[in-house]
Amino acid sequence: MVVGRGGYRFQNWAQTYGSNPELYFQPTSVEEIKEILDLARQRSKRVKTVGGGHSPSDIACGDDFMVRMDKMNKILKIDKDAKQVMVQAGVLLSDLNKELDKCGLALSNLGAVSEVAAAGVIGTGTHNTGIHHGILSTQVVALTLMTASGEILECSQSENPEIFQAARLHLGCLGVILSVTLQCKSSFNLQETHFSSSLQEVLDNLDNHLKSSEYFRFFWFPHTDKVSVFYQDPTDKPPSSKSNWFWDYFVGYYLLEFLLWIRLDFIVFYLMGNKRRYIIYTYSLFTGFLHIFRVCGWCAGVFLGAPPYIEGVFLGAPPYIQGVWVSF
Numbered sequence: 001m002v003v004g005r006g007g008y009r010f011q012n013w014a015q016t017y018g019s020n021p022e023l024y025f026q027p028t029s030v031e032e033i034k035e036i037l038d039l040a041r042q043r044s045k046r047v048k049t050v051g052g053g054h055s056p057s058d059i060a061c062g063d064d065f066m067v068r069m070d071k072m073n074k075i076l077k078i079d080k081d082a083k084q085v086m087v088q089a090g091v092l093l094s095d096l097n098k099e100l101d102k103c104g105l106a107l108s109n110l111g112a113v114s115e116v117a118a119a120g121v122i123g124t125g126t127h128n129t130g131i132h133h134g135i136l137s138t139q140v141v142a143l144t145l146m147t148a149s150g151e152i153l154e155c156s157q158s159e160n161p162e163i164f165q166a167a168r169l170h171l172g173c174l175g176v177i178l179s180v181t182l183q184c185k186s187s188f189n190l191q192e193t194h195f196s197s198s199l200q201e202v203l204d205n206l207d208n209h210l211k212s213s214e215y216f217r218f219f220w221f222p223h224t225d226k227v228s229v230f231y232q233d234p235t236d237k238p239p240s241s242k243s244n245w246f247w248d249y250f251v252g253y254y255l256l257e258f259l260l261w262i263r264l265d266f267i268v269f270y271l272m273g274n275k276r277r278y279i280i281y282t283y284s285l286f287t288g289f290l291h292i293f294r295v296c297g298w299c300a301g302v303f304l305g306a307p308p309y310i311e312g313v314f315l316g317a318p319p320y321i322q323g324v325w326v327s328f
Ligand SMILES: Cc1cc2nc3c(=O)[nH]c(=O)nc-3n(C[C@H](O)[C@H](O)[C@H](O)COP(=O)(O)OP(=O)(O)OC[C@H]3O[C@@H](n4cnc5c(N)ncnc54)[C@H](O)[C@@H]3O)c2cc1C
Pocket: 013, 014, 048, 049, 050, 051, 052, 053, 054, 055, 056, 059, 060, 069, 089, 090, 110, 111, 112, 113, 115, 116, 117, 118, 119, 120, 121, 122, 123, 124, 125, 126, 127, 128, 170, 171, 172, 173, 175, 176, 177, 178, 293, 294, 297
């Protein structure tokens, strides 16, 4: 029998929102999730399911029952021919990416962090960039969910198609997602080209930039006209050695975090504005150097107590701008 824990304090990753659920569960099976929902119905409690807890809003907070899916994190099936993977809802993309890579597969697009769960990223419409790419929900070809009554629904374009469409961007309010099947592609390497430009130039030529690279994004350095532009494009070249722990973690994470902490933002901007060009495995490029985003989120929480886009507030960290199709 599944046991809920009292006295648990939930906080999202940036520590901007939290809640004190009455009972906190970490189920290990579908049967246990059903037990939790049965109990919630008997006691008229609301159930909130949590993945990686990375949402910057309070969307994962809840006061009644909280179900953390971190023990429902297995890869259930990899179909190499169809290039599809079926996972339990709580699997972290950081684990999934590694397993897919071993099979010569990869997700075609990822968000900036990978310590997020499969059901979590589709739930909020997580996206990266690239005008030929949709949000991560568009990679979902099937999913299984348990409704509040304990019924299990298989959903895809051919089975429960309307629920499938809604559940691909469920916002945590369509029952508990149990498993997700994602369309992958053959693993690929990306070459990143990084250069400085002005905000005006990028805005004037936005269409060209979007078409010039498969994955285009830019950082705007607040209160200046400076931007840092990133082009990332598939390549057959092997990963270069330029990406390593020193740059990705020591400089890209710990040093930048320290500089931002002591408010030496201009050195951060200089380091980030340097021209670089390197090739790296897909999933680490999407999520590796971009540890700076963690720093941004952390700064926002510590210094402002809120995300850095409030009117009249000084932006101490560069926001990044991505382009992606949001419909599916
Ligand atoms: C540093 C950082 C960088 C980020 N970068 C990006 C980015 O590049 N692009 C982008 O689009 N977003 C980005 N985000 C936002 C993040 O990707 C999303 O908030 C994503 O939803 C987080 O996934 P999660 O597993 O942590 O979800 P959670 O925050 O745990 O949950 C998200 C929602 O899904 C629900 N949920 C979770 N699991 C289940 C389940 N099994 N069944 C039913 N409902 C469930 C929750 O109740 C909640 O409503 C970033 C966030 C951070 C902190």
